[in-house]
Structures are given as structure tokens and as C-alpha cells.
Amino acid sequence: DAGITQSPRHKVTETGTPVTLRCHQTENHRYMYWYRQDPGHGLRLIHYSYGVKDTDKGEVSDGYSVSRSKTEDFLLTLESATSSQTSVYFCAISYALDTGELFFGEGSRLTVL
Amino acid sequence: GENVGLHLPTLSVQEGDNSIINCAYSNSASDYFIWYKQESGKGPQFIIDIRSNMDKRQGQRVTVLLNKTVKHLSLQIAATQPGDSAVYFCAEIKYTGANSKLTFGKGITLSVRP
Numbered sequence: 001d002a003g004i005t006q007s008p009r010h011k012v013t014e015t016g017t018p019v020t021l022r023c024h025q026t027e028n029h030r031y032m033y034w035y036r037q038d039p040g041h042g043l044r045l046i047h048y049s050y051g052v053k054d055t056d057k058g059e060v061s062d063g064y065s066v067s068r069s070k071t072e073d074f075l076l077t078l079e080s081a082t083s084s085q086t087s088v089y090f091c092a093i094s095y096a097l098d099t100g101e102l103f104f105g106e107g108s109r110l111t112v113l
Numbered sequence: 114g115e116n117v118g119l120h121l122p123t124l125s126v127q128e129g130d131n132s133i134i135n136c137a138y139s140n141s142a143s144d145y146f147i148w149y150k151q152e153s154g155k156g157p158q159f160i161i162d163i164r165s166n167m168d169k170r171q172g173q174r175v176t177v178l179l180n181k182t183v184k185h186l187s188l189q190i191a192a193t194q195p196g197d198s199a200v201y202f203c204a205e206i207k208y209t210g211a212n213s214k215l216t217f218g219k220g221i222t223l224s225v226r227p
Contacts, residue, residue, distance in 0.1 A: 004156075040219065041219070043202070044217075045214075090156050090157070092156075098206070098208045098213040100145050100146070100147035100159075100162050101159045102157075102159065102215070103159070104156030104157045105156050106154075106155055106156050
């Protein structure tokens with residue numbers, strides 16, 4: 001299994017509070033991604049990173065920000081969580097941007113009350 | 114578990130039978146098609162891929178078929194085992210350099226009967 005660790009794995013929070021999810025990889029892959037997974041929508045890309053301090057938006061980036069200060073860490077922040085952000089969040093890594101072979105973490109289940 | 118299998122189409126097969134999971138893709142210009150498997154409580158896992166200039170590709174116990182005429186992708190699993198029970202996603206990617214985009218389908222649940 002690819003060395004990808006997500007934390008926390010489960011979190012319950014209240015509307016309006018900030019939340020940060022962490023993704024840590026030991027594979028030294030350049031590209032890292034945050035996806036959310038919801039019933040009826042499948043996996044949707046939130047943000048991705050193509051290097052340290054280099055990030056870009058995905059298709060559902062509103063309400064989320066990311067940071068990558070080290071190759072191995074990619075943080076996803078919800079500045080002010082809303083109930084619509086209740087979801088399962090997956091981090092993924094890849095060795096190239098134009099590849100369909102992503103390695104996923106185990107997921108972080110976030111519930112916003 | 115950390116997967117979202119609710120409200121997905123379900124394919125039920127007998128253990129030992131062959132399974133065929135189908136997917137209709139949307140972009141006729143996609144360059145590359147991929148199948149992922151997601152077991153309950155885990156993240157998606159890459160199974161096999163196929164380039165758009167191919168019709169068929171075989172892996173270990175799995176075969177992917179691509180029909181570009183009708184924009185149809187299928188995953189065949191030979192001698193289905195209980196460990197094959199999972200949600201299966203097809204995905205497609207169009208190469209556009211820095212803006213290459215990987216798009217996932219909504220998934221199909223495979224249930225293997227003992």
C-alpha cells in the first residue's frame with residue numbers, strides 16, 4: 001500500500017468552526033490531491049498541488065483552501081465549516097499529473113452539525 | 114466505512130461466475146480510461162487502465178474493453194471471489210498538460226453471493 005496517512009479519520013464539528021485535514025505521504029510523489037465523495041456525485045476534485053507551494057483549484061473548491069509547505073504534507077482547510085461540507089474526504093497522490101493512476105488514502109469522514 | 118456505496122446500482126453475482134461491470138463515459142476525446150475498486154472503509158484502488166487507441170487490455174483475472182463507437186467501457190472479472198465485493202468506478206482523463214482532468218463516474222456496487 002502507498003504510504004498515505006490522513007488525519008483525523010473522523011471528525012464532528014459545528015457550523016462556523018474551522019477545520020483542517022492533513023494528508024501525509026512517504027512516497028515523495030510530486031502531485032497531491034484532495035477529493036470529496038458524496039452520494040450521487042462520486043469523487044470530485046477540490047484542490048490539487050503540483051509541488052511545494054504550488055496549488056490549483058478543482059471543480060468544487062469554494063469554501064476550501066489548501067497549503068503545501070513540504071513535499072510530504074498537503075493540508076485542506078475549511079475556514080468556516082458548513083453542513084454542505086459534510087462528506088468523506090480523500091487525499092490522493094500521483095507521480096505525474098497526466099496519469100489516471102492515483103493512490104488514495106483511507107479517507108476522513110467529516111460531519112458538520 | 115469510508116466509502117459511499119449508498120444509492121448506487123448493484124450487480125449481484127454468484128461466487129465463481131464471471132462479472133461484467135459496465136460504464137458509459139462522457140467525453141469522446143478522452144485519452145485514457147481507468148477502473149478503480151473501493152472496498153468498504155478504504156480509499157479507491159487502481160485496478161487497470163486502457164488507452165483510447167486500444168480495444169482490450171488484460172490483467173490478472175480482469176479484462177477491460179473499450180468501445181469508442183458507443184462510448185462504453187466494461188470491466189470483466191473472471192471467477193469472481195468474495196474479495197471482489199466492492200464499489201467499482203470508471204474514470205476518464207483527457208490530456209491537456211497542466212490542466213489534465215481525471216473525471217470519475219458514480220460507481221457500481223458488486224455483491225458476490227457465496
